[in-house]
Amino acid sequence: xxxxxxxxxxxxxxxxxxxxxxxxxxxxxxxxxxxxxxxxxxxxxxxxxxxxxxxxxxxxxxxxxxxxxxxxxxxxxxxxxxxxxxxxxxxxxxxxxxxxxxxxxxxxxxxxxxxxxxxxxxxxxxxxxxxxxxxxxxxxxxxxxxxxxxxxxxxxxxxxxxxxxxxxxxxxxxxxxxxxxxxxxxxxxxxxxxxxxxxxxxxxxxxxxxxxxxxxxxxxxxxxxxxxxxxxxxxxxxxxxxxxxxxxxxxxxxxxxxxxxxxxxxxxxxxxxxxxxxxxxxxxxxxxxxxxxxxxxxxxxxxxxxxxxxxxxxxxxxxxxxxxxxxxxxxxxxxxxxxxxxxxxxxxxxxxxxxxxxxxxxxxxxxx
Numbered sequence: 001x002x003x004x005x006x007x008x009x010x011x012x013x014x015x016x017x018x019x020x021x022x023x024x025x026x027x028x029x030x031x032x033x034x035x036x037x038x039x040x041x042x043x044x045x046x047x048x049x050x051x052x053x054x055x056x057x058x059x060x061x062x063x064x065x066x067x068x069x070x071x072x073x074x075x076x077x078x079x080x081x082x083x084x085x086x087x088x089x090x091x092x093x094x095x096x097x098x099x100x101x102x103x104x105x106x107x108x109x110x111x112x113x114x115x116x117x118x119x120x121x122x123x124x125x126x127x128x129x130x131x132x133x134x135x136x137x138x139x140x141x142x143x144x145x146x147x148x149x150x151x152x153x154x155x156x157x158x159x160x161x162x163x164x165x166x167x168x169x170x171x172x173x174x175x176x177x178x179x180x181x182x183x184x185x186x187x188x189x190x191x192x193x194x195x196x197x198x199x200x201x202x203x204x205x206x207x208x209x210x211x212x213x214x215x216x217x218x219x220x221x222x223x224x225x226x227x228x229x230x231x232x233x234x235x236x237x238x239x240x241x242x243x244x245x246x247x248x249x250x251x252x253x254x255x256x257x258x259x260x261x262x263x264x265x266x267x268x269x270x271x272x273x274x275x276x277x278x279x280x281x282x283x284x285x286x287x288x289x290x291x292x293x294x295x296x297x298x299x300x301x302x303x304x305x306x307x308x309x310x311x312x313x314x315x316x317x318x319x320x321x322x323x324x325x326x327x328x329x330x331x332x333x334x335x336x337x338x339x340x341x342x343x344x345x346x347x348x349x350x351x352x353x354x355x356x357x358x359x360x361x362x363x364x365x366x367x368x
Contacts, residue, residue: 005033006068007068008032008033008034008067008068008158008159008191009037009054009158009193010031010064010065010066011028011030011050011054011063011064011065012028012064012066013026013028013062013064014026014027014053014060014063014064015027015060015061016050016058022215023046024050024060025214025215025216026063026216027063027216029210029217031159031191031193032191033191034191035207036185036191036192036205036206036207037191037192037193037194037208037209037210038193038194038202038208038209038210039193039194039195039196039210039212040196040202040209040211040212040238041213041238042197042213042238045214045215046215047195050195051163053065054082054161055077055080055161056076056077056080056082059074067081081159082158082159082160083104083153083155083161084152084160084162085161085163085165086163087165087167088168089145089148091144091148091151092136093135093137096132096134096135097123097128097132097135097136097147098116098132098133100147100151101119101123101132101147101154102118102154103151104154105118105119105154105155108155118154119132119154122150122153123150125150125188126146126147126150128146128147131143141168141169141170141173142176142177145165145166145177145180146180146184148165149181153190158191159190159192160191161193162181162192162194163195164195164196164197166181166196166201167198178200178201178204179204181205182204182205185205194206199238199239199240202223203226203227207222208220208221209222209223209226211226211234211235213238218231218232218234219232219235226239232363232366233283233363233366236361237283241285241286241335242285243283243284243285243289243333244281245267245281245330246261246262246279246280246281246282247259247260247261247262247282248277248279249274249278250266251276252274252276252278255270255271256270257271257274257362259280259282261328263325265305265325265327267282268303268357268360269282269357269360269361270357270360270361270362271361271362273364274362278364278365279365280362280363281362281366282361282362283362283363284360284361285359286335288355289335290302291323291334291345291352291353292351292352293350293352298352299354299356303354303355303356303357304354305325305332305352305353306350306352307324307325307326308348308349309322309346309347309349310324310331310347311347319335320334320335320336321334321345323353332353
């Protein structure tokens with residue numbers, strides 16, 4: 001009789017308490033073999049605590065951690081089939097590249113000839129053949145990053161843990177390494193568990209992302225689902241850019257709600273489980289908003305606001321127009337297609353912005 005293959009990593013009811021502080025609050029998740037799973041959240045949300053429990057540096061207060069179906073509770077870090085890449089990489093400056101990569105194998109008592117063979121193989125796989133004799137100080141930031149991963153992968157772990165490994169890199173190199181890390185994960189076909197506070201890293205690289213807040217997972221899913229269908233106000237505000245308003249529901253018909261904003265403006269939105277009188281938050285993505293001098297260009301069903309252009313921020317394909325609602329004083333971020341950016345617009349112009357009901361995400365007020 002065939003049985004389902006267990007996930008490479010599974011956490012059940014995982015919790016960690018420090019005195020009266022709950023850092024991780026009964027988290028459940030599983031990571032299938034060969035996938036890239038990220039935990040995304042702000043500083044202090046508990047994501048590093050989860051990573052340290054998986055690695056064995058912290059014992060959970062309750063719950064279980066299973067790797068390939070077997071619990072690793074009580075197993076010391078050096079006996080777990082996991083390895084970890086830290087933000088500052090922790091390469092040994094007194095060792096050359098090959099010695100760094102082979103360090104763990106030497107600790108395991110592997111023969112010199114086998115270490116040489118496996119080190120050479122892993123250097124080929126990270127596209128850095130022939131650099132084994134170089135000093136770490138001679139490598140670029142991206143090369144050091146790959147060597148740190150190779151040092152882990154040569155040990156053939158079931159799960160590789162990555163603790164904000166791109167945090168110390170400059171912006172351009174960080175963008176390049178996002179692509180390279182995803183390619184390396186596919187090359188080794190190893191399960192990667194990645195923690196970050198940078199949504200760009202998580203969204204670009206991951207098969208699934210868990211958005212974490214105050215010790216709990218708010219939502220777990222593919223990047224597109226988190227971006228376009230956030231489950232909570234926190235996810236809507238944390239993943240991607242969004243304009244945000246607060247108000248009160250004046251009418252609710254199924255998922256269609258009408259909201260009187262605190263500024264006095266009325267908007268139509270989509271929201272489930274809401275009733276007349278509820279305090280709510282509305283989120284609208286900058287790219288969902290159109291801008292025009294003529295209000296009739298928006299269409300009859302669009303939410304509309306008469307605004308004034310306050311700034312035009314050129315950044316190539318990511319150019320933005322900032323406008324201000326004179327009624328509330330709120331500044332609104334509008335992203336335009338590259339071909340249309342700034343066309344016919346000047347600072348100080350009186351214009352209209354608009355978007356349809358489906359692009360207004362409405363949630364119960366989180367109080368933040």
